Amino acid sequence: MGAKMSVKDHAVKIDEYTHEIPKKSDLGMNAPVKIYGNPSIYKMLDRGVFQQIINVSKLPGLVGHAMTMPDAHWGYGFPIGGVAAFDVNKGVISPGGIGFDINCGIRMITTNLTVAEVKPKIRELINTLYDLIPAGVGKKGSVPLSMQQFRDVAEKGTEWCIENGYGWDEDLEKQENNGCLTAADFSVVSDKAKSRGIKQLGTLGSGNHYCEVQTVNQIFDPDTAKIMGVRDKDQVVVMVHCGSRGFGHQIASDYLREFLNKMETKWNIPIYEKELSAAPINSKEGQNYLKAMSAAANFGFANRQVIMSHVRKGFEQIFGRTAEDMEMNLVYDVAHNIAKQEEYLIDGKSRQVIVHRKGATRSFGPNSKDIPSIYKSVGQPVILGGSMETGSYLLAGTEAAMRNSFGSTAHGSGRTMSRSKAKKKIKGHVLRSQMEAKGIYVRAASMAGLAEEAGFAYKNINDVIDSIHGADLSRKIAQLVPIGNIKG
């Protein structure tokens, strides 16, 4: 008798960037699975990714393929980098398909400053931003809220921020869904979640969350880059990466537990893994989660909006010019832990589906509905944050993504090394010195936390970019490299 087949052995190579595990394979799947990644990425994918995406493929109402993006790694429930779409009537909604940090996401802001202007003041700038933006464990937010105001933030998202002086009118349209999921309903959010979130608006958090000052290192498509506000090599830009903080974390925990208690008994949905809890989208519980998750998503948009207003303020203090004069325009804000109702052409028919993106970014192509008019000709900006050391990318959504991946692409580099191994390999203060020698000035709330985020703990972002560009899930527009970073 031969050796037992591993899950990976069921995968069939489709092309240089894609493998498929067919539905008919003897794994109890209800739908096929697609794994994106070039040979180098594919070789390194951990076994947990395969098992977890196969579990996803067993959920009811799945439409098309369950997928993993090239930055996929082992999570719980869905793998990080997992994408799945469920029929809006027969499908499910899964907190494990979105993640605890609901609407964790990234935004990118341009400036008209050059690296030559910013570099001499980078320490002063980063120190100022560090003072303005609460970062790390146990930090209170910068915006005191009454419960009524908190409700408004959760139900209106970015719009609340603009109305209250945290941003410009034009920021609103340069965010997925204009920074507001209209399904949000504060009344289905637990008191615990409200208590965790009310004092956290405008906080970065910790882990891999950051505010980074970067410079344009390479432009691949000058015309598209120009439309997105990236004009020259050495132009300075800023990225902000964070989510919905304790508010979203608690909402995820609350509904995950409720669904888990009812899955088998009430809805007859098998539990393949405890974190892969799900409810029928049309059930009362499923609808309530959709409303609460939307409230958390709005808090995530608002959180990044408030932080961006601090970034503008910090630049104004250091450079003595207004943010408007420095053209500190929002390029776009993307969510990479979220579920949304979207419409796709499937087998020639238009279908409404709930697309779950867990560690995956929306990548809507040219002429898609729901993208700002200025980006209609080129596709939405897609922002991929790399590790603190290796740099990030600006890309554009594609028509192929709309056909092949439910308008989805990767979200970052993807971890390959545990946090504790990274800490054993390097001390935070050594890493900080090494980064400074490379021209990256870092302020971190925790030196141990900094070491956990060392560049070597992540996949090579160039392999991720090669994979999504090669598979045409996104088109690369520009490469950005860090010159300063605030880490929680």
Add this chain to the structure above:
Amino acid sequence: MVVVIISYRLIEDIAIADACFDLFGNSLEELFHAGFLALMETSVEVHTIKEIIEKNITLEHQNLEQLLFGFLEELIFLKDAEFLIFKKCELSINLIPETSLYTLSANVTGQEFNDEVSTITDVKAITFYQLFVRQNENGWEARVTFDL
């Protein structure tokens, strides 16, 4: 001779972006205390916490997994809602025969976050991933994973 009692162990190759721990204890109280330590030592340098504020946590549940989950979740709640972090924990866990419920009472001592507390990373949530609590020949063991 110094005897070092290992009450928890990090599992390196599970959920690599997060933190998965095996917990050990001669009693349920020791086991839950190991969970308390794993959570606090993931979040902060515990030796930098002062014992200023005391909180009492009481919970009950039909099963021990949910009781452990609930206890750790309450500590995360206190971190975000009241900005509290803890150094010490005294626990009592009992099974009430009449109701078949496990009850937990914990006195935790610590302080509100300030600049003197050296932080590490934020634990966002306790997960159900591979969560178990069971008795073994030496006492009790459990596995718990924190989302970071």
